Amino acid sequence: MDEKFAVLGAGSWGTAFAKVMADTGREVTLWARRRDVADAITERRENPEYLPGIRLPDTLTSTSDPRLAIDGATTVVLAVPSQSLRHNLTAWRPLLVPDATLVSLAKGVELGTLKRMSEVVADVTGVREDWIAVVSGPNLAKEIAEEQPTATVIACRDHDRAVALQQACSTSYFRPYTITDVVGCELGGACKNVIALSCGMADGLGFGANTLATLITRGLAETSRLGAALGADPMTFAGLAGLGDLVATCSSPLSRNRSFGARLGRGETVAQAQAAAHGQVAEGVKSCSSIRELALRHGVEMPITEMVHRVCHDGFDPREMAGELIGRKTKPER
Incomplete structure (x- = not known):
């Protein structure tokens, strides 16, 4: 053929x-x-x-x-x-x-x-x-x-x-x-959009490189936890479909999700940010809810995803996000 x-x-x-x-x-x-x-x-x-x-x-x-x-x-x-x-x-x-x-x-x-x-x-x-x-x-x-x-x-x-x-x-x-590893590849691609929203919010709030690096790294950790629960190969998240996609999407102004998050961080509503997107879809705005539900179903803790969901769908103020994440109970990194 x-x-x-x-x-x-x-x-x-x-x-x-x-x-x-x-x-x-x-x-x-x-x-x-x-x-x-x-x-x-x-x-x-x-x-x-x-x-x-x-x-x-x-x-x-x-x-x-x-x-x-x-x-x-x-x-x-x-x-x-x-x-x-x-x-x-x-x-x-x-x-x-x-x-x-x-x-x-x-x-x-x-x-x-x-x-x-x-x-x-x-x-x-x-x-x-x-x-x-x-x-x-x-x-x-x-x-x-x-x-x-x-x-x-x-x-x-x-x-x-x-x-x-x-x-x-x-x-x-x-x-x-x-x-x-289809599972890991897809989860890396889906979750990075949510983490990029959080990075955009941080940028819109005026935070710098330390905050961005923290969100990227801890975002990768929670993505990997979900992947492990669903049977993904952990090495996938250290590769292009994991870390590579995450870094590009979280750091580039070409990223629709990062740009959308930045608008929210500067005080715009979700509706205002959507209007400014001119028909371009920021996938993480909807996927944050389904990924959150998927994590809850499998007993996986995903605090950044939880915060993004609350900002996008529950009216949570992005300015409160940093305090909520930093104020969580201290624990070992791994």
């Missing part, structure tokens, strides 16, 4: 990942929800909505018709927000070819079900878990689209599928590694 690649979701990360695959010489079809975005990508070789000024390869085409994008695709990349994945995938399921590799770019935990994205994909499609891959790591879309050197992680239970995807997105500027 000839290879055909479809990327469903023309936001900044979906577009950047489609560009990466097209830069390897593959023919890639990018599905955009809006026809004007699809037309701009095909005709002007640019996504002016999400990656203005970035020229897209000629082998990348776009459509607003999911049937045209998915038809015959042997690899389908899912690049829609985590909380809308189930709804979209339910509509796309009849279009998928048998034995297609399904790749999740979304980083979150589904509200209500508390499922990771690969679990949502398996639940909706009924495909075998080893046909599902996830991509995580320091994935700031704008930098990747600008071809700044970076590495990422492709996780799949089927090592051969991970290697095939690795080959399909290896470029001079984008270096993918493979692992089989």
